[in-house]
Amino acid sequence: MMTALTSPKNAKAKGRRVIPGFHFTLFFTLFYLLLIVLVPLGGLFIKTATLSWSQFWEVVLAPRVLASFRVTFSSALIASLINIVFGLITAWVLVRYQFPFKKLVDAFIDLPFALPTAVAGITLTSLLAPNGWVGQLLVPLEIKAAYSQPGIIIALTFIGLPFVVRSVQPVLEALSKDTEEAAESLGASRGQVFFRVILPEILPAVLTGFTLAFARTVGEYGSVIFISGNMPMQTEIIPLLIVSKLEQYDYTGATAIATVMLVVSFVLLLVSNILQARAAKRLGAL
Amino acid sequence: MQKTTALLTLLISSSALAASNTLLNVSYDPTRELYQEVNAAFAKKWKAQTGQDLTLNQSHGGSGAQARSVIDGLEADVVTLALSYDIDSIADNAKLLPENWQSRLAYNSSPYTSTIVFLVRKGNPKNIKDWDDLARNGVQVITPNPKTSGGARWNFLGAWGYALKKYKTEARAKDFVQKIYKNVPVLDSGARGSTTTFVERGIGDVLIAWENEALLATKQLGEGKFQIVAPSISILAEPPVTWVDKNVQKHGTEKLARAYLNFLYSSEGQEIAAKNYYRPRSKSIAAKYTAQFPKVKLFTLQSTFGTWREAQKKFFTDGGVFDQIYQK
Numbered sequence: 001m002m003t004a005l006t007s008p009k010n011a012k013a014k015g016r017r018v019i020p021g022f023h024f025t026l027f028f029t030l031f032y033l034l035l036i037v038l039v040p041l042g043g044l045f046i047k048t049a050t051l052s053w054s055q056f057w058e059v060v061l062a063p064r065v066l067a068s069f070r071v072t073f074s075s076a077l078i079a080s081l082i083n084i085v086f087g088l089i090t091a092w093v094l095v096r097y098q099f100p101f102k103k104l105v106d107a108f109i110d111l112p113f114a115l116p117t118a119v120a121g122i123t124l125t126s127l128l129a130p131n132g133w134v135g136q137l138l139v140p141l142e143i144k145a146a147y148s149q150p151g152i153i154i155a156l157t158f159i160g161l162p163f164v165v166r167s168v169q170p171v172l173e174a175l176s177k178d179t180e181e182a183a184e185s186l187g188a189s190r191g192q193v194f195f196r197v198i199l200p201e202i203l204p205a206v207l208t209g210f211t212l213a214f215a216r217t218v219g220e221y222g223s224v225i226f227i228s229g230n231m232p233m234q235t236e237i238i239p240l241l242i243v244s245k246l247e248q249y250d251y252t253g254a255t256a257i258a259t260v261m262l263v264v265s266f267v268l269l270l271v272s273n274i275l276q277a278r279a280a281k282r283l284g285a286l
Numbered sequence: 287m288q289k290t291t292a293l294l295t296l297l298i299s300s301s302a303l304a305a306s307n308t309l310l311n312v313s314y315d316p317t318r319e320l321y322q323e324v325n326a327a328f329a330k331k332w333k334a335q336t337g338q339d340l341t342l343n344q345s346h347g348g349s350g351a352q353a354r355s356v357i358d359g360l361e362a363d364v365v366t367l368a369l370s371y372d373i374d375s376i377a378d379n380a381k382l383l384p385e386n387w388q389s390r391l392a393y394n395s396s397p398y399t400s401t402i403v404f405l406v407r408k409g410n411p412k413n414i415k416d417w418d419d420l421a422r423n424g425v426q427v428i429t430p431n432p433k434t435s436g437g438a439r440w441n442f443l444g445a446w447g448y449a450l451k452k453y454k455t456e457a458r459a460k461d462f463v464q465k466i467y468k469n470v471p472v473l474d475s476g477a478r479g480s481t482t483t484f485v486e487r488g489i490g491d492v493l494i495a496w497e498n499e500a501l502l503a504t505k506q507l508g509e510g511k512f513q514i515v516a517p518s519i520s521i522l523a524e525p526p527v528t529w530v531d532k533n534v535q536k537h538g539t540e541k542l543a544r545a546y547l548n549f550l551y552s553s554e555g556q557e558i559a560a561k562n563y564y565r566p567r568s569k570s571i572a573a574k575y576t577a578q579f580p581k582v583k584l585f586t587l588q589s590t591f592g593t594w595r596e597a598q599k600k601f602f603t604d605g606g607v608f609d610q611i612y613q614k
Contacts, residue, residue, distance in 0.1 A: 062604065063613055131488040147472050147489075226479070229472040230431055232612035240475070244433035247350040248603055249375050 041262065047255040059256045064232055065241060072238040073264070075149060076217040079156035080164075083213050084206060087164025094165075095172040109165050112158055117222030124155055125227045147229030152237065155223040160213030167209030171202050204276040211272035215265050306538040308341040309546060312362035314349035314436065314525075315478055316499050320562040321366070327558060328549045332542075340542075348476055349436035356382070356530065363534050363543045366527040368436035370394070371594035373526055382532040396524035397550035398564035401582055402444040404515040405484065405493040405500045412491040416517050417448040420492060421465035428490035429470055430480040432602050437477035439602060441494040444521040446601075447590045451519065464611045485512070496523065497579070498563035516580035521587065
């Protein structure tokens with residue numbers, strides 16, 4: 001750790017870099033980012049800018065849009081929180097234990113990345129619909145899974161799982177057992193070890209996983225529209241409203257909503273980056 | 287390998303250099319089977335007449351999404367969509383064809399029609415006979431979202447037209463339609479999605495559907511599981527067709543495109559439409575298929591709502607009647 005921290009400083013002091021052509025690659029990076037990310041997103045803002053402020057607020061604060069924001073953000077938040085807990089457990093098991101077919105289980109984690117989300121949505125819906133395998137067990141309990149907000153949350157949990165597992169896993173792997181053992185030999189309980197030794201170490205990674213999962217699920221469309229029932233004011237998600245604006249050839253209305261989503265997501269990403277940096281710093285100070 | 291060939295064909299056919307014996311028909315979802323048959327028959331006829339081999343490409347998707355693709359540059363020679371509003375939008379937003387396109391071909395440029403009927407489960411357990419039964423308590427109705435589905439707009443207007451004829455005032459029509467939508471547990475984004483919800487997921491007591499989709503569903507899923515109930519009165523759905531002027535001029539396919547669309551009006555074309563469960567315009571062909579199509583009193587969109595542009599604005603734009611129904 002110490003050498004890793006000091007060596008770039010040394011390199012800088014001597015004015016040499018590990019990989020040559022820094023200026024060229026920096027230029028390339030910025031240009032590439034501009035072309036792939038900033039130009040399309042800029043187009044979004046330019047299109048939105050054709051609206052006046054009052055028109056913009058009228059679109060964004062319409063009751064139906066507000067209801068959708070509530071559904072989308074609350075579902076994504078709940079799903080990402082669920083993924084923190086279960087993603088962490090999954091990552092822990094994969095890192096710390098040996099069991100048969102471990103490689104296979106490890107590969108399963110990435111399936112939600114690979115599967116077209118519409119396929120996931122249709123599959124989950126047919127499972128959870130009142131006549132599906134799982135759904136029919138829920139009917140007598142009067143639990144409505146498909147065509148309700150729980151359905152949306154289930155779909156988003158599915159989509160978001162790999163983000164948490166894949167963010168936490170490498171950090172857990174790198175974690176040395178020495179500190180844990182030291183803590184235990186000093187008389188710490190398992191709980192204390194987890195919350196005071198392990199958690200601080202992996203917290204930045206957990207936050208990363210959470211943010212990625214959240215940002216991804218907020219914009220999720222394919223899997224949700226099949227399972228949500230799409231009822232106005234109740235289970236309509238924001239991406240569906242954007243599509244329905246487009247269906248009315250209301251391009252500016254669509255971009256206005258998309259802009260709000262983008263800004264909110266960006267702020268969340270920024271906050272989480274700052275939190276991560278702080279957590280990392282505190283860790284470094286320890 | 288097949289994929290590459292398909293891709294190449296698509297590239298070649300959509301490039302400006304395409305020979306004038308290629309045609310791209312941009313259509314909507316439920317016409318896939320119809321145009322496969324039309325294309326084969328037309329190509330055969332064209333070959334007999336001119337000795338020329340034709341490549342007829344077809345593209346399917348949601349009607350609105352297809353219209354947007356054409357606006358954004360998909361070089362369709364002909365468009366055959368679910369509502370004239372979608373073609374109007376191509377005229378308005380991209381100026382690819384004149385605004386009066388709908389008067390260029392007979393019957394409002396709709397060579398075949400359809401209507402809105404009900405699909406119910408075997409034996410009709412909820413005893414659904416007419417639109418009134420859809421507004422009853424305890425009946426679950428499946429229909430897609432008119433905001434995202436062209437077909438769903440025909441459903442909505444069918445219910446509205448019935449209520450207006452029966453209850454006379456707009457306010458009571460609105461109450462009636464609102465009652466129906468209160469009975470809707472799932473609003474899918476498209477017509478095929480609603481069919482799946484009703485047929486595969488077993489949700490709902492009645493599906494409001496295009497007649498051709500309902501006939502297809504009863505035939506394909508085995509007779510006896512579902513049955514069609516025709517309401518006393520319904521809307522005449524007129525899916526329009528036209529050529530896209532700017533594109534056919536660019537491709538040199540105007541003559542071919544016109545011949546292709548006129549073929550839909552020929553007795554051969556009308557017969558193919560009827561076989562694919564679309565109501566033919568030709569009286570003589572229609573007479574041959576009376577057993578297939580239930581007798582329904584039909585009203586046109588124009589007679590009750592004016593133009594599609596007006597209907598769209600009043601009912602389906604943001605803040606329109608459909609939104610009001612859900613925001614009360």
